[in-house]
Every structure is written in structure tokens, then in C-alpha cells.
Amino acid sequence: MAPRNKLFLGLFIHSTALNELEYLHNTAVCVDGKGTIVAVEKDCDEDKAKQTVFPRLGWVEAEVEVVKAEEGQFFFPGFIDTHIHAPQYPNAGIFGDSTLMDWLDTYTFPLEASFSDLAKAHRIYNRVIRKTLSHGTTCAAYYATIHVPATNLLADLCHERGQRALIGRVCMDQTPPAYYRDESAEASLAATRASIAHIRALDPTHSLIRPIITPRFALSCTFPLLQQLGTLAAETGLPIQTHISENKTEITLVKQHFPRSLTGAADDSYAGVYDAAGLLTARTVLAHAVHLTEGEAALVARRGAKVSHCPCSNSALGSGAAPVRRLLDRGIGCGLGTDVSGGYSPSVLEAARQAVLVSRHVVFMGEAGGGRERAKLSVEEALFLATRGGAEVVGLEGRVGWFGVGMEWDAQLVGLTVVREDGEVEEGDGGGDVDVFGWESWPDRVAKWVYNGDDRNTKQVWVRGRVVHTRK
Template structure:
């Protein structure tokens, strides 16, 4: 009989599709010396009873208590790692002001590796404590601090996909927080890719470099084109923000005379390994392009409720064959828990399905008399700056 480091007995939940849950009742889960689930044994399997009898009563056997269950590790597709230091705070002003008053000054501090280590170590530990075993991270423009985040993921056993952020356009980024120039932005990105690929040789759970233009407004065309070439050269993952808000959507159209999706495609940044955050304002051709290129969406329901001014049509995009996962979007999303984002995803979907017009004719009449409009998504949208 094969020997295992640990044997668990209990019920696990998993999924076989987007709409089907699999229940593994009273299964045995055998863990090897590397901490990996080596085997899953059903009660009807021939080795179930002999294995149970061999391990029961020993220190490396655990029977889950009533109400305890095993779940797959959560995968968070959108976290701004440096913003953990302000999570749940500083949401009192409009987003453009929020970025320049709070967020960019905070992210600029990650040039200090001691400060970066303190924040990143606490963040990785907190996400793991919330059941999140895989994270797609935005770091900062600082190559060394971004590599530090990848090293902490390896150290703590979290699968990390980490991006050194590119913000090279001096017209769109503050002088105190941006890449020195386009050449250094691309050179640092390539150095970062190579360093993380080397680090991955020591990571049993996996760590991966991610090509990360913050979003089109923060980058020059030259940088975006160069990042697309790096993604192709190293077959790397890509992440950015796409059509998150009216402001960003309009900015890209004014600058490039095309929507975010097509601009990103033309720069070589929409590909099988691309994950784009938010995507609330994709139109039909945009969505078809996502499906065609295999680009996935990171849906951030809590953050969207605060900042995006829309509800993403998840079911519609699923119908087109687009892969969609969840992101907390720390710190635009205040909670590190994907449980909380699952709940908000359901709430937001119901709002999209049913609308949010005030039901009472009397109340609606009062609002009209005061010059206010009902908030049905199809007729009302507050102009707002984008959150990045």
C-alpha cells in the first residue's frame, strides 16, 4: 500500500462546468510529501476501506468535522498588490482625484524594498488565509519590488502571476511615478520576465511573469507595441484594463480611433494568455474579438459597483464562449475575499436582469419633480474617471 504524508476524510465540492457542482461525499484525499493531493479515493473504490483502516487513529489522519468541507483554492484574476496598504480606505473622492491624491503617491513608495516587503508579505498571507491560492498581480513600475512579490509567492506557496507595471507616457503619468522612458520600461520588463522564469525553477506551485501595461492611457504607442513583441517572444501572460469606464473607453477612441479591444489586439496584447480586467463597455465586435483571440475577462463585481458605472453582461459574454473569472481588484474592491465578490456578482447580475428603476410611481414622480433621473442602466450613466 502506498504511503502518504496525510490522509483526509470528508466531503469536497468542485465544479464540472460553469453551472454544475460536483459533490464528493466522504471521499479520502491522500497528500504526498510535497503537499500535493496525490490521489482521491471514492467510498466505493476497492482501496477505500483498507486505506481508512490503515490510517485511522494516527496523527496524519484527519476526519473533517460536521460543517467542514474541502473546496478548490480560489483564483483571483485582478489584484493591485501595492494598493493593499490603502484597502478599504480613501474612497471619499472621485476616481481621478483618488488616483493622484492617494494611489499614485502610495505606489511610488514601493521603490523602498523594506516597505514593499512589509505590505506584500501581509497581502500574500491574507489572501492565502481567505482561500486564494492563485493570484494575478499588478505590482508597480519598480522592477526589484515586483520581483520581491514573486519571491514571496514562492516562499509562501501561492501560485503567483506577477506583472511589473508599465507607465511610460509623461503626458499621462505624474513625474514622481512612472517609467523613466520607453526604452527602460521595455528593458526592465524583459529583465523581469527572465528573472521570474529563473525563479520559477524553485517554485513547486508555479510563478509566472506577466506583461503588464497599466492600461492604454498610461502607455505610449511605442511601449504598447514593444510589450506585444515581448509577450510573443516569451509566450508570456498579458494583463491590463480594457473598457473599464466611459472615460477610458472614450479616451482610447479619441486617441486611436478604435475601441480598447481592437487597439490592444493591434498592439499584440490580445492573445490566448491575455486576461483583461473589467471590460464593462465591450460592444459586440469587441466581445467577438475576445472570443476569437481567446482573451479572458477578470470580472471585478465589487469594484465595478463603486467605480465602473455599469454592470458587465457576464451571461451574454459566456454565450459567446469568452472565459470569465473573478477578481477582487484590491483596493478599488475593499475585500480580499472572493466569497464576497461571488455574492456581489450575483447581486449585480440581478440588477442587470431586473433593472433598478424605482418601482413606485409616486416616488418616481417626486424624483422627476426634483430634476433627478431613475437609475436604469440603459438610460443613466454617471460620467466618471477610470480606476486603474
């Protein structure tokens, strides 16, 4: 049976600019069987849509599925997680007293190395996909492991479950323990090509799944491997994801491992190493960027590379507070990443909440420079980063992130708990901790959702018009 056309009715909220949300009350959005928005009609109820919009679209009423937002509910674009380590999900919330480098050796590498066991990989990957979808994440940029079969399995499962994803086999031929690294730069490149070939065969048009070239971070790769991956990116036109300037110790080690005499870079900065290898491009996603120098920020901006801001992880591992406003003012596109399991939660809403709070810490610590108060991010700005900003970071800005004709229907239905006059709520509401009493403005309600919401508020999720999660 061909996918049905769908009519969505109610309140739609989305970002129209970095600091602006648009509230489309009493609106009808029509989505065709391919999952594309074909009409957005304001001041339109079901009867009006059937009488005026359906004939214009050539739709037959009996063949259209109708979905209505009820009282206290609204449609919102799906979240985009621009940085998440899928195999690390079982370790979410486990840090000990570690900082980044110790944490990798103690918790991360041993877990990832075990993904040679495909049954274990299946169990974990299936869970992390289900969990992120339940939090409204319609697209995720996943790091996998060095194992080709397990990486391919992650792509297969995302495709089967309907989650949009960028899937990257992790490349590393130095620094991690000998039990968990590629044998050589050549072996790493060959394994990466094999995974790319599998994903391309799985989804030739990249309608849902796309491969992404993934040097883990500079210290994990020899410079010849970085160069070969840069060449591969230029050859294939594929996006790139990696880490940069997350931790001060890491930055010092990068300078020691990659002197200018080795790389030929203009300087020995972290960004300079990637640039010399051909890995700093308009398709590059740089996670963290906590401690970028002014020169590095300028270089990143010139190359058009983007940043995934991971506030939960940066706080949990004690890496620092990224000055996001300074990056935005430089013209650097930014999105949000959960960075599971450096980050403790698979929720992009939690990342948005922490992005607002961490921006205040930047002010408290005096790291914002002039105009310190400007460093603070608003709720509206955090939600932009979670949706439209994230879409730009992963190269999907023309397809998802807001509600407009021609965009694909990646969306979530959010429900807040409406408190009755007697102080009770409807039986079975299950709305979580976001209570609304009726006198709040919608901007206030959205703020309450950002600060108090969780997956209990995510009632239904769609990717390209397909239902991929329903809360029971």
C-alpha cells in the same frame, strides 16, 4: 525530510460545470508528497483507504498524514483571484467621492510610487499575501509597481509563503504623473525583462510563480510600448494582464489617444488598440470589460482572451455593472478579481457574493438584452468563476480548480458553525456568521456560506499539498 503523502477524508465540494456543484460525501482523496492528487475514492473511510488504497499506491501507513473534515466542514478548491493590485492593499476601502481616473491620481499613484522604499514594500506585500491566503486564495494574479526590486520582492515573498502567483511589473510610460512612470518605452521594456529574469531564476519550472506581462492599461502606455510588450509576449509565451473598458470616460480618452491612423487597427475601439499591438491573445487577462461593445466582445472571443470580472470595484468606483452572462454566452472565459484596492475586500468569496448581486442589477437596469432573467448568476456559477473559471483565465485549468486525479492539491477546509439543540455552539468554534441547524441541505449550506461567510470559515489552506494557512 521528504514531504509526506496525505489522506484527506470527508465531504469534498467542487464545480463540474458552470452551473453545477458536485458533493462527494464520505470520500477519500490521496495526495502524494509532490502535492498531486493520486486517488479519489468514493464511499471510503480511513480503514478502507488503508486496506485497499494504500497498497495500490505503495504507501506505508505510518508515513501518511491524515486530515479529516469534521461535522459542518468540507473541502473546497482554493480560490483564484484573477486581478489584484498588491501594493494598493493599504488603501482598501478608501475611495472618497472619486471615480476611476480621479481615484488613481488621488490615492493610487502616490501610494504605488512609494514602493521605492523596500522596507515599506516588504511590510505591505507580506501582509497582503497573508491576508489573501487567510481568505482561501491559493493563486493570485498580482499587479506590482514600476519598481523592479519591489516587484522581485513580491515574487520572493509569494514563493517563500507558498502562494501560487502570477507577478507583473507594471508598465507605463505616459499619463500617470511624471513622478511615477517609466522614462521611456525602452526603459520600461528593459525593466520588465529584468523582473522576468528574476522570477524565472526563482522558479524555473513555474511550479508556483510565473511572470506576467503587465501594461497597466492602454492610456498609461504609448503605442510603441504596447507594441514592444506584444512582441515580448510572443517571444516569451508569457501571459498578459491589463485593464479594458472599465469606465466610460476612460474609453473616450482611449479613442482620443489611439486613433486608427496611429494604431492601424480596424477600428478605434479599446479592444482594437490591444489587438493592433499584439496584446489580445489566448493568454490575455482583461480586467473589468464593463462596457465592451458587441464588436469588441466578438473580437475578444475570436482571440481567446479572458475576462476578470471585478464586481466590488466596479460598484465602489461607480464604473458600471459588467454583463457577465453576455460574455459567457459569447464563449469568453471569465473569472473573478477582487481588484484591491478599487475593490474594498481581498476576499474572492466576497467577489463571488457581489457577482451574484451585480448580475441582478444588470437585469434591473435593463442592460441584459433579450432573455433578461438569464443575466442572473447563481451561487453555483459564481463559485465556478471563483475556481475553475479562474483557473482557465490564468492558464492553470489543467492543474487546479477542482478535485481530480492528476490535479494539484490547492484547497481550503471550510467550517460552518453547527448550532446545538440548546442554541449554543461548541466553545472556541469561531465559525463566524454561518450558522447551520442540521436540517439544511448541503446546497443550502453552501449558499449560506457564499452570502454570510468570511475568513473565519477558512480553517486551513493548502497549495500543492503544503499547508500555507491555519486559522488559530
